[in-house]
Structures are given as structure tokens and as C-alpha cells.
Amino acid sequence: MGTDEFVQNFADQFDDTDKSEFSVKTRFRDIEEWSSLRALMIIAMVDEVYKVKMDGDDIIKSNTIEDIYNIVKSRL
Amino acid sequence: MAFLHVPNVNLKGLSASVPKIILENKQYSGFHPGEADDIIRAIGVERRRIADHNVCTSDLCYHAAEKLINDLNWAKSEIDCLVLVTQTPDYLLPATSCLLQNRLGLKEEIFTLDISLGCSGWVYGLQVISSLLSHGSMKKGLLMVGDTQLKFCSPEDKSTYPLFGDAGAVTALEFDEKSSGFRFHAATDGSGFQAIIIPDGGFRNQVSLSSFEMVEIKPGIRRNKLQVILDGMNVFSFSLSRAPESINKLSDKFGIDLQQVDYFIFHQANLFMNERIRKKLKLSVEKVPYSLRNFGNTGAPSIPLTMISEIGHDLQSQKRNIVASGFGVGLSWGSVQFFTDNIVCSEMIEI
Numbered sequence A: 001m002g003t004d005e006f007v008q009n010f011a012d013q014f015d016d017t018d019k020s021e022f023s024v025k026t027r028f029r030d031i032e033e034w035s036s037l038r039a040l041m042i043i044a045m046v047d048e049v050y051k052v053k054m055d056g057d058d059i060i061k062s063n064t065i066e067d068i069y070n071i072v073k074s075r076l
Numbered sequence B: 001m002a003f004l005h006v007p008n009v010n011l012k013g014l015s016a017s018v019p020k021i022i023l024e025n026k027q028y029s030g031f032h033p034g035e036a037d038d039i040i041r042a043i044g045v046e047r048r049r050i051a052d053h054n055v056c057t058s059d060l061c062y063h064a065a066e067k068l069i070n071d072l073n074w075a076k077s078e079i080d081c082l083v084l085v086t087q088t089p090d091y092l093l094p095a096t097s098c099l100l101q102n103r104l105g106l107k108e109e110i111f112t113l114d115i116s117l118g119c120s121g122w123v124y125g126l127q128v129i130s131s132l133l134s135h136g137s138m139k140k141g142l143l144m145v146g147d148t149q150l151k152f153c154s155p156e157d158k159s160t161y162p163l164f165g166d167a168g169a170v171t172a173l174e175f176d177e178k179s180s181g182f183r184f185h186a187a188t189d190g191s192g193f194q195a196i197i198i199p200d201g202g203f204r205n206q207v208s209l210s211s212f213e214m215v216e217i218k219p220g221i222r223r224n225k226l227q228v229i230l231d232g233m234n235v236f237s238f239s240l241s242r243a244p245e246s247i248n249k250l251s252d253k254f255g256i257d258l259q260q261v262d263y264f265i266f267h268q269a270n271l272f273m274n275e276r277i278r279k280k281l282k283l284s285v286e287k288v289p290y291s292l293r294n295f296g297n298t299g300a301p302s303i304p305l306t307m308i309s310e311i312g313h314d315l316q317s318q319k320r321n322i323v324a325s326g327f328g329v330g331l332s333w334g335s336v337q338f339f340t341d342n343i344v345c346s347e348m349i350e351i
Helices: A003-011 A036-050 A056-060 A065-075 B036-043 B057-072 B096-103 B121-134 B232-254 B271-280 B302-317
Strands: B003-006 B009-018 B021-024 B047-050 B079-085 B111-115 B140-147 B167-175 B182-188 B215-218 B221-223 B263-266 B319-328 B332-341
Touching (some): A003 A065, A036 A065, A056 A065, A056 B232, B003 B121, B003 B232, B009 B057, B009 B121, B009 B302, B009 B332, B036 B271, B057 B079, B057 B096, B057 B140, B057 B167, B079 B096, B079 B121, B096 B111, B111 B121, B121 B140, B121 B167, B121 B182, B121 B319, B121 B332, B182 B232, B263 B271, B263 B302, B302 B319
Parallel strands (some): B079 B111, B079 B140, B263 B319
Antiparallel strands (some): B009 B167, B140 B167, B182 B332, B319 B332
16 A cells, blocks of 8 residues: 555545645645545545544544554554 | 344334424534535435424334234234333333333233343344244234434534434234244444443433533534433444444354345444445445435334335335344444245334
């Protein structure tokens, strides 16, 4: 799993935000479209694509896309 | 492993009752301007039913039971056991199943039991009552599931109030030596007990003046400690992994070919979650009915309510292979497979 691919999969969960706004350093809570539903979509994406289980606490303690990437990577 | 095969018991009929008062989610005032449509689309709940202050779980179950007993042409004297699954009993004590025995005019020689479970409750209740009937000493039984969850939701909590609805349902079961019965998987993870919880009002945190204090958790979520907390992200994560896993375990253990199953009836949590579960199991849309749109998440009754409201006509005229799965508060989850053969599905009652 590469970071580019992960950022792409992360960005795919958003409808209106330009893809160029996403990078590993993006603080996802600053994205206007971010919401609790978006968090569920990230959990579902990680489950579907990487077969990794994330819970709410993982999202809560993360700030950047890279933080989530590192959680997923540690559980692969 | 908590697997169980209960032979010699048939599901004979289903009935359901809902309060007649309808709450339209489009009119819910707790959403931010502009977010109502997105949230309604995501949770899949357009409207739900709310019990009036004088309608309790026993009222919903009583009317559904009278209707079903009548439609089945059962004599009340034949009913040997009554199991009620609810998390909104009429009183802290006595058990609501005792009240129902009396109100329905059932005999004194009857086994009654309340079970405190929510979303997984119908599957667990079925496991208990079918086990009682399987021996053949008791011949007929009623499994009642009812919840008036909106009584414990804060109207100012948009994470719960637009989601939940009130309902009651009754399932009639009968000893039958020719029946292949029910195959179950059951599981529990109490480490997640805080994921869905009412903190005060039990005996750990008895009601006090501070229980009534309304606290703003975040914008759009304001509640007191006698009202339910729903940790959506953790419940979602739990359900997405455990519900499909439970059905796969059931299939592996009992050699059930999921391709041969006519309907998969899931606890009606919310559309976003249920659709993810459906897709993970690669099930076609036609096999997975939803009653969410008109009734919301009704807790324990959601599985039988869906069977009646969405596929009732089919179940009345066909032999069907059914898998049902409940998952949620506890955390508790379980699945069951069984066959139905021209069962009675009573017309839904409004109270």
C-alpha cells in the first residue's frame, strides 16, 4: 500500500472537494465536506479495500490523512 | 462457539403494531439548514412512528398478539410460553411479560420471561423460545418484541432522534416434529457496552437531580443522562465487521448455501450501514428488504416488522428460506436461518 494510493482512496470518499486538496499532510477535519458520515465512509473504505478494522477512536485520535494511513499500515 | 440447532419448531405467524402518530424527518427542526436531505438520504429514514405518552411496549405487543392469536385461530389456553424482548419495559419491575399474560387472558400455567436486548433481540428471543418448545412439553409459544425507544431519545439529539421509531411485533411458534427448526449463531462483546447506553436511571447511577441536566455534547446533540448515547462510529465499525462474519459463520457451521436463501432480513440500523453490510456479503438488492424508510430503526422489532411490511404477502403464499441477523446494543449480535411455509402475516395494526 502506497501513500499516493491511500490518499486517492481517501479523496474518493468526498463529492465536492477538489482532488488536488488532498495530500498526506491534509488535516481532514479542515475539509469543508468533512462530517461524521464522511468518517463512516472512511471506515468502510478501509474495511473494503484494505480489510482492516478501524473504530471511532482511531478517527478521533487522528488529525491528518497520514495518521490514518499509519493506523491502516500497522494493521495490514 | 455459540452455535445452536433447535429442531422440531415451526414459525407459524407474524404480527406487528405501530403507533399511529407519524414524525416526518423533513420537518425535524434539529438539522442544520441544508443538511436534512443529505442525512435523510444517508440514514434512509424518511419518517417513523412515535408512541403517545400513554402507549407503552405492552400496549403495542398486546394488540399485535390479540390480532395474531385470532388470525391463527389459536385458543389462548394452548399457549404455554411467552417471551418478551424489550429495553423499554412498562415498569422497572415487575416484568412486562407478566402484565401481558394477564392482559391477554392467558392461563396461569405459562412460562413467561423478559429479556433485555435491543437490536439483536429477536434472534436471541427466538433462540430462547424455540429451545423451550423443541422438547415437546410446551406446544405453542409467543415471542413478543417491542420498544418505545423515542421515549429515551432526546428530541434535541440529531444523532438519535431522527433515526429511531417505536413498534411492537409478535412471532408465533409451534412444536412440530417434522420441522427442521432453526439454526443459530450468537455472540457478545461487553467491552463495547458504552457504545449504546443510557447512563443513569439504573442502579449503577440511580436517578438524581443531575440526571435531568441537559448538556450540549456538540452542536445538534443535546441530551441528559436519562437519554440514550449512540456512538455512531464505533457501532458502525462493529456492525460492518460482525454482521457479515456472523452470517458466514452460520453458513460454514451448518452448511447453508447462501445462494439458496430467498431473503436476508437485517436489523434495520440505518441505510448507509445496512447497504455496506449487504455489499460486503455480495447480496442482491431484491433479497434484502428494508422497512427503514417508513419506520426507522425500531430496535428489537425491526426484523419481524420488515418481514411483515416488506415481504408479508410473499411469506403468506410461499415456502421461503430466510436468514435474519441482529446486531447492536450490548454489544450483542447473532444470526438465524430457518424456513417458512405459508405462514400467517397479520395486517399491521395502528394504535
